[in-house]
Amino acid sequence: MRIWSQCVKELAQFLRDRLTVALAFILPLLTLFIFGFAIRLEAKNIPVAVQDFDNSPLSRSYIERLYATNQLQSSRWDGIGSPQAALDQGIAKAAVIIPPEFSRRIKAGETSPVQVLVDGTDVNNARVIRSSIEATTRFFVRNSQLQTNPSLIQVRSRIWFNPGRQESLYIVPGTCAVILWIYPSLLSSIAMVREKEQGTIIQVYASSLSAEELILGKGLAYLIVGLGIAAVVISISVIIFGLRFAGDPTPFLISTPIFVASATMFGLMVGTRVPNVTTAVQAVATTGFLTALLLSGFIYPLSNIPFPLSLISNIIPTRYFIPIIRDGFVRGTGWLGVWFYLLMLMLLCLLLFNIARRNLSRMQLPD
Known part of the structure; x- marks a missing residue:
């Protein structure tokens, strides 16, 4: 009950701040349009x-x-x-x-x-x-019938999954994953840091609300906001870029809340460690955005990531959500091809929650 009350309080504060609401919904759409229309990996003209x-x-x-x-x-x-x-x-x-x-x-x-x-x-x-x-x-x-010695072996190739070679089917799902990682984590980290800057975190420390309940309450609030962002971004992607489910959508539908929860827990983890909003934004942009963009397989293949950076990519949740969303909208193999990624998302979400909980527990006043 106290977790839900904390969630309702966070949602009320979120809705009262128009700038934060704009950050939550307008900037993700701008990111989707910029990445969806600007990034092209196949050289043309x-x-x-x-x-x-x-x-x-x-x-x-x-x-x-x-x-x-x-x-x-x-x-x-x-x-x-x-x-x-x-x-x-x-x-x-x-x-x-x-x-x-x-x-x-x-x-x-x-x-x-x-x-x-x-x-x-x-x-x-x-x-x-x-x-x-x-x-x-x-x-x-x-x-032109100029080949005098025809080859005895003829290769007839066919592009599977994406025969039309639409780059949007590759770029846009990855962009959605990056958006759903960056903005929920950014919003939750700002919400946590503002508690420190405004001094209201002291009231929480002095109350009977535990660290787990505070983290879960804030996380649930921004999970709801993140799912709202996901609904808007995916809907726009379907309308403008023509995304369609290629097979069983349940792996994508189940993994999306888990991935967004991981993003909010990452933001709360950052918020429990940094002293102000500026530092929180810089930390999320550096450790969150750059790793999600460069070490997740969004643009560059994971096999091209050199050691030891390849080890860091193993603990980035975006790395595991991108294959799931691309499978949902391009490959369509279903559970058989993505169950491992879903399992890793769950483990990383629990790990981030535990780190955020421990950070907040150290900050609380002793009983």
């Missing part, structure tokens, strides 16, 4: 400079094939000088040089080399450009 010394119908057809996809496009290079200058000036990210005897050598059954220069400043982008040009060239050779 890469400027390529082409120098055609052959200028034959075959070479022009090859150039048209290079620009036929949405990955490569013609650069602003004017054709004066060498194409290396376009790379040096940043006008193009790659240069394709077609030799003078290109068409004649091919018609004679000889190999005709095509030189490709790729800007390696961005290593990942350089790999994408190189692979795209090589794949386009192989397609051009097959389509």
Whole structure:
């Protein structure tokens, strides 16, 4: 009963502060729009400079094939000088040089080399450009019936789970996970620190309310707020970005309250340790946002995280919720594929609650 009374008190204080309500619902939507529309991992419209010394119908057809996809496009290079200058000036990210005897050598059954220069400043982008040009060239050779020795092995690949290659199906669920980690933890940490700054925490210490009851009361209040944020963010994602459940939604529906509870417990843990709101915001932004963004598998694969940072990723709840939400909206494998992540979320939630409880118990006045 006292836990519920503490929860009602926290919700009343939350609703009276319009700035906090705006922080809880407007900023998550802005984050969703910025991440959902701005982050694109697949390189597109890469400027390529082409120098055609052959200028034959075959070479022009090859150039048209290079620009036929949405990955490569013609650069602003004017054709004066060498194409290396376009790379040096940043006008193009790659240069394709077609030799003078290109068409004649091919018609004679000889190999005709095509030189490709790729800007390696961005290593990942350089790999994408190189692979795209090589794949386009192989397609051009097959389509133009220029392949004299057909391979005995033919690979026919198909993209599973996301055949339309919609990046929003990958980015938006991960963004929702980051939002549901940052904002509930930020709100709960601010609520706890304000008790210290306003001096009302002394009244709590002097009352019969235990540390467990205070933590659970505040946690329940901001769990409700966090679930409200989740409902708004997921609804907008469904309407604007076209998210749909791919299979059994129950793992996602069960894990979401547990994940939001973990976020609120993390915020309360931070709030019991820091002295003021400014420090609380900085602590959540540094230890919460950066780890959720960089060490959770949201953008970068977990296998790419070097040691010893890879050890830190094992205790980040976002790392375990992102596979669950992506499974719910993209893969659809259900419990068989995500039960372990749900178990880890429960264990981390209990761990964060215990740390916050112990921190608050040390601060309380002895009986």
